[in-house]
Amino acid sequence: MKKGSELDGCKKQQILAIRKGKTMMNTFTLVELVKKYGSKAQKESLKKKGNLSGKEFILLCKTVYTEWESFTVEGRGSKRIITCYGKRQKKLERVDNRSKNGQGQLVGEFELNSLVVNYLIQKDNKVKPMSLNMWLTELEIVDRKLIGALYGSRIGHLEDVQKEFGKVHKEYNKADNDIEMLDEFIQVSLKSLKSNLVSVFNKLVKAKVIIHQKEVWGCTLHNNHRELKQKEIKEIASLRRTLLNAYALTGRDLFMTRMKEVKAFRDEFAKRLQQELGLKYYYDAHFCVIQDSDLGVNEYLERLKQNGELDFTFGLTEASAYSMVRVYKDKHSERSLKLSKEREKNTTNRSDSDRVKSLKTLKQYAPMWEVLLQYFRCTDNIKINPPNI
Template sequence: MEKIFTLAELVEEYGTEVQKESFENNGNLNRRSFDSIIKRVEQDWESVKEEGRGSKRKIKCSGKLEDKAMKKDGRVRSGRQQVEHRIPMDVIVATHLEYDMTQQASMSLGKWAVEFGLITELEYDLLRSRHSSKLRQKHIDKAIQSGTLEEDQTKLLDEFTQHCLEIYGQLVKTLEHMEKCGIILFYENWMAYGKDGKVSINPEIMKKILKARRELMKKHEVVEFNLTAHRNAKKVKNFNREWKETLAEVKDENGNKLGIKYYWKEYAVILKASSKAVQRYLETYCVDSLEVYVNDKDLFINENVADYELKRKVNIMKKAEKRHKQKLQEYKEQKISFATAEDEEWIRFFYTQQELEDIVAGYDLGVKRLHLQNLYMERMGQLFELYNIKGYNNKKHLEGVS
């Protein structure tokens, strides 16, 4: 199919209201406005050629596309490469959806990450343990029994968990990007488990719940990291007790008490576009891999899975190394001062120099030892390997350490 537009016809069909008004007033378009319109035209046609100059120019379009193509925007691509594993992650998600292998349309981000193969079942279980002291203890026992950590080094597991948690935000960005490109439908829904089982939470009620949580965190002077890493702190225990009571009192839009025990966010992800549109998505944002995709899809997928796993580990280890260097610098600059010589004499009677430094550092002795002995990075790498072993029964894996 072929179509030739005059400039006026092009503006009428593809221009914004502002561009239409500008053309009506001036009888022509500046280059910036014209190029902006051409980008939209290229989403509908395979070939777009400009003939002539000024207001008399004609635009020859051929090869009408069945599905709207992605808007070509170099800024989007370059921005999405800031995380090393973002591109292979895009590929994994796009091809998984293309093959329509998903069992459910709506799941939590964690379950979607497992569904797409971005994390293992065991890693998903580790991320869930943030909300369960019993489950967290199983993971602590697992890390100790595997020889990766010692009893006084369990805080390292919390730090590793925080690094792993970033995959959720990265997956959301991928899905949002695919939605903008017209590949999928993507929306969220809040769910809760209450006295009558699983229920969907009205957005307005959820807004109130989140507001109450923020106010309660402010009241008890805690932040999200405290709730994960400092579970035994008095202020965290006080917050959890009051938060549990607050949740149980939440009412629905009809004034009925829901008796909520816990809540979570689910995401609906539905493939909207055809296989051709998925290919154009990969062509636009993953152009280096397109030839392999066209010639051998299975090889393409396997290579991107391996690339993703390697680059994700590199990303986590970079952040771990940054923290390692930061802590070593803190230890190096650590100074201990006392109000009076009498205070110093009295305190040093009870504490060694090393104990005083550890108190000032506010850091677990075992993890500090890993930093000082340059074993911190090695242990972090071992945790990554431990939680990224595929092909086992997750339940049996944890039952073995209970």
């Protein structure tokens, strides 16, 4: 047995082979071990790739441990030799250390991890700090149609959505304040996507895949983008706090964009931002790079992947990256639609606008959300069907 042999991400096990009354041992090649203890998925993976990923091997070893007291691993990859010691008289139950058993994990986390890593590789690890909206656009997760509706006029979009919704819901009566529903969709959708992206940045940092830094940037009156100085950041925070107090608002109130006090706040804040700091607007910019290593990027990522601490892949072709984007968008949209159906049941939410409350009461809130997901090309997977009337 080689000194310091390891389990490729599993806990290192240094053992004595001789124990009183328990000297049974057995040696397996990787193929033999998978054949005896592997799951159907692990057997298929080995047959297809001739090897197991780090995460797959870790899961296999957890199964082995339920029948053997200890084991060692020699060699690497498909040439690994696994020696098991001390056959248990009674098989152990698999220990599941996941406190929430999968709950709370991000929808499409594997895809989003992989897309971020792949983007940095494609850009040769030279990416300037960007807003989260720009990151989502660059990753092609958010269609430019949605970004156009965020920053530009929404009237044309509203008319198109009303027309599409009217085709499948004959009882729908369009109204001018349907714009409130459009506003909610844009804000809620982007907030969810941006939150997921930040979570992925944090997980990639924790797994030592990337270095991530958040900076505050501003757009000047001459359309130049630059990082703001600490003094400027403090002045902006002070101005924002002063105006919130002046209009008797809290930060959460700003989500209610149709509220007259919120409109007044935004107008004055933008005006004073230009007058006092020479800025059109400011934003959080996120800077990411893959961590440096003497191994080189690909070798370094492969080692991290084998460790199994984070589920991701890299080296995507243009076609596979496109496919992964579609999978992520479909997964996120299915989750988004499910949550909209839950929100529809809450007709007493005080932050809802009048039109949103009305659509919830008419049971048209979630169906319109479904149309919006399709209209803004958030998914191709959801099929719009007329309701059963």
